[in-house]
Amino acid sequence: MIGSEGTLGIVTAAWVKMIPAPEAALPLAALYPDTGSGCAAIEAVFASGVIPAAIEYLDQGSIEATRGAFPVDLPGDARFMVIVDADGSADEAAHVHKELTEVLTEDALLVYAPTATKEIGALWRWRDGASIAVTAQRGGKVSEDIVIPVDRLQEGIEGTIEIGRRHDLPACSWGHAGDGNLHSTFMIDLDDPAELERAEHAAEDLFALAVELGGSVSGEHGIGMVKNGQIAAQWAPAAVAMHEAIKRTFDPKDLLNPGKKLAGRVRE
């Protein structure tokens, strides 16, 4: 039901499974000199045997856009940030926190590990502001959400910058590294229609990169209307035909969220 984006049915009733809030949640922010060492640290987290509640990243451009608001001074040569969250019972969070500190520290320029509730809140508020801070760099942005295998993360992050360069646009990305979910962003001047057009071409290249890396054109934000047509770029014709047949099976009269998640693009 969630993956279909409302195109195959409507929810008429739901049971909610409640999961207890963790007793404690202790984040760690680690800074690295480049994308390669940062991505290696993320792989080391996966290999460590402990499971953080979140693995986030910010690349160089995202750090530059948000550096001034970070709770402490960041090293000048910091070009990649990994944020992880250790949660569970107080004992468990402390145990995971200790393991993650060890894993992330090895090649880090700095590890920031707030423990006071107020400082932890400040770190996540800073993280929540990343998208707005990136927008503020040039007044506008075209930001796309893609997902790729976690072991291709570095290629996705560096590929985003390279695509921006090809279309003469500054680019950056941040996102949910643990899921391979990138918010790849091209920063534009909204008053310049040529830049917006170049950014749209850049986005097409980005989707092609996601598919090439074994990923998908949509991570957590779905196809909706904006990505209508991208399914056909990603899937074989037989899979697209199946996608459309399923829609007709569930919704022959096209009543359910019409015009969304279409295999073919609709231009107004």
Place this chain on the structure above:
Amino acid sequence: MIGSEGTLGIVTAAWVKMIPAPEAALPLAALYPDTGSGCAAIEAVFASGVIPAAIEYLDQGSIEATRGAFPVDLPGDARFMVIVDADGSADEAAHVHKELTEVLTEDALLVYAPTATKEIGALWRWRDGASIAVTAQRGGKVSEDIVIPVDRLQEGIEGTIEIGRRHDLPACSWGHAGDGNLHSTFMIDLDDPAELERAEHAAEDLFALAVELGGSVSGEHGIGMVKNGQIAAQWAPAAVAMHEAIKRTFDPKDLLNPGKKLAGRVRE
């Protein structure tokens, strides 16, 4: 793909997500004087805020069939057993174990809490033998797997016994209480065709009970061939028609696991 039981496609490649084995796993087996107090203990586990890796139960008949092989002497008036498993890092498992001990002890006749690896292994081996021990009671059994909402567990367990009584068959159940998954069993003499026939009628009543309680005719074992036709008993005609339309969409030539998970029953 799993829920379709192979009727909608075949797996051609898979990525395997590895989850670290827990450092420690500490089971607890708690005995209660009746189904009501045992089910109340299970609800108390849910309400406790800690999450065990397993919540199993055995009812009176299952306990009687396996009592002799249990690692320690069980109280004579024990008529319901709850087994939970506390796992995680050593600290976390100890923490969850302590909380669960507190929750389960309140109304228990006995709480058996092995901590040595050998004793823990013996408990789970005993649990694995439950199905065979129940079969051994009368030489045969008709055992069906249903699933019901966890808050209807007592009704499902007592209803199984009542259905057996109606069809003049001794009955019992055990299963995965945390998922509301019952292995409801009617014990039969395999040399008596009349008993087998009565057990099949009892199974039909059992499926009706599962649906009445808001559950499903299949928990973890699927529809397969044995439960062909049960979908139509459980679902509205429109849902059954949709089920068949989806099968035709994915597999118009009926090549994928033919004859399984059919809405209508097939009699040889």
